[in-house]
Amino acid sequence: MPNNLLITGGAGFIGSHFVLRHCASFAEDKVVVLDKLTYAGNPDYLKSVEREIEFVKGDIADTKLVEKIVKDHKIQSIVNFAAETHVDRSIEDPFPFLHTNVLGVQSLIDVCRKNPGTRLLHISTDEVYGDLSDEDLPKKTTDPLRPSSPYAASKAAGDMLVLAAIRTYGIDAAISRCTNNFGPHQAAEKFIPTVIRTASADQPVPIYAEGKNKRDWLYVTDHTDAIEIILKADWSGDRIFNVSADDEKRNIDVAKMILKILGKPETLLKSVKDRPGHDWRYALDSSGVRNLGWKPKVSFGEGVRKTVEWY
Numbered sequence: 428m429p430n431n432l433l434i435t436g437g438a439g440f441i442g443s444h445f446v447l448r449h450c451a452s453f454a455e456d457k458v459v460v461l462d463k464l465t466y467a468g469n470p471d472y473l474k475s476v477e478r479e480i481e482f483v484k485g486d487i488a489d490t491k492l493v494e495k496i497v498k499d500h501k502i503q504s505i506v507n508f509a510a511e512t513h514v515d516r517s518i519e520d521p522f523p524f525l526h527t528n529v530l531g532v533q534s535l536i537d538v539c540r541k542n543p544g545t546r547l548l549h550i551s552t553d554e555v556y557g558d559l560s561d562e563d564l565p566k567k568t569t570d571p572l573r574p575s576s577p578y579a580a581s582k583a584a585g586d587m588l589v590l591a592a593i594r595t596y597g598i599d600a601a602i603s604r605c606t607n608n609f610g611p612h613q614a615a616e617k618f619i620p621t622v623i624r625t626a627s628a629d630q631p632v633p634i635y636a637e638g639k640n641k642r643d644w645l646y647v648t649d650h651t652d653a654i655e656i657i658l659k660a661d662w663s664g665d666r667i668f669n670v671s672a673d674d675e676k677r678n679i680d681v682a683k684m685i686l687k688i689l690g691k692p693e694t695l696l697k698s699v700k701d702r703p704g705h706d707w708r709y710a711l712d713s714s715g716v717r718n719l720g721w722k723p724k725v726s727f728g729e730g731v732r733k734t735v736e737w738y
């Protein structure tokens with residue numbers, strides 16, 4: 428059965444990979460992309476499919492616009508990648524994060540509430556679970572949310588609104604929470620692009636504190652594979668899916684690996700003042716999506732090489 432899809436934030440990093448993947452695998456589906464084109468969005472990422480999709484520049488918080496798209500195109504599923512995503516920016520100014528990650532999500536919920544044939548898959552983050560120590564077990568979908576940054580708090584609020592709407596209005600929705608993604612198309616200010624950009628220009632590579640914080644890395648196309656599986660899954664369970672490749676690495680080790688690929692010296696690494704409220708570690712128990720048959724295909728080393736090549 429063809430599916431009419433609204434992909435919000437589809438010109439961003441993960442969203443653009445999802446659009447490309449979906450168009451390649453499900454040519455019979457209608458795909459509408461709604462994106463505000465902030466600094467993180469780039470319509471060029473969608474050039475190869477521009478004839479296959481409809482692109483609308485706009486804001487997910489504009490409920491009338493979202494509802495018009497849903498009605499005009501008989502949208503059956505909304506996949507929401509639209510978000511303000513950079514933790515450091517959220518520390519400087521949380522308000523744009525509240526606009527998109529909270530009010531924008533409520534706007535999508537409202538449209539689903541008024542159009543019961545439309546379901547919502549909301550993309551969220553491991554950061555909603557908050558900081559883990561080295562001894563903590565990976566977070567389960569039933570664990571409480573303890574966000575540390577304004578970004579993570581805004582994402583947790585969006586998740587809570589989705590869960591509340593499932594219970595109160597009976598909307599058909601699910602949430603997918605993933606670990607740190609990497610790959611082509613990511614905004615230049617994020618960690619891996621920053622290391623590649625600065626090292627390539629023989630500039631100091633900034634590393635927060637001693638770089639010992641750990642992140643769990645997921646190659647972006649492995650993530651989009653998981654989203655396709657979740658989109659087609661039965662959502663009558665706990666409706667939250669964690670997605671993780673279980674590949675934890677210290678930031679300093681990631682930076683050193685990229686320097687090695689680029690043939691640059693480790694003397695470029697420069698410790699900078701730590702991020703306020705910096706979480707030490709994130710880790711997820713992703714047994715739910717793995718039980719549906721998903722597993723990552725791209726190793727960290729292969730993914731980093733592809734990413735360096737692309738930048």
Ligand SMILES: NC(=O)c1ccc[n+]([C@@H]2O[C@H](COP(=O)([O-])OP(=O)(O)OC[C@H]3O[C@@H](n4cnc5c(N)ncnc54)[C@H](O)[C@@H]3O)[C@@H](O)[C@H]2O)c1
Pocket residue numbers: 435436437438439440441442461462463464465466467468469485486487488507508509510511512513526527531550551552553582605606607608609613614
């Ligand atoms: N990148 C990661 O490592 C990561 C990790 C965990 C979770 N996530 C989540 O995945 C989703 C996608 O992340 P990403 O890294 O691709 O983000 P991104 O910042 O690269 O892209 C976000 C996209 O959303 C668009 N956008 C922003 N505000 C909008 C609005 N109000 N209306 C319409 N479009 C808007 C931007 O123009 C951009 O194209 C986000 O929800 C994020 O929280 C990302």
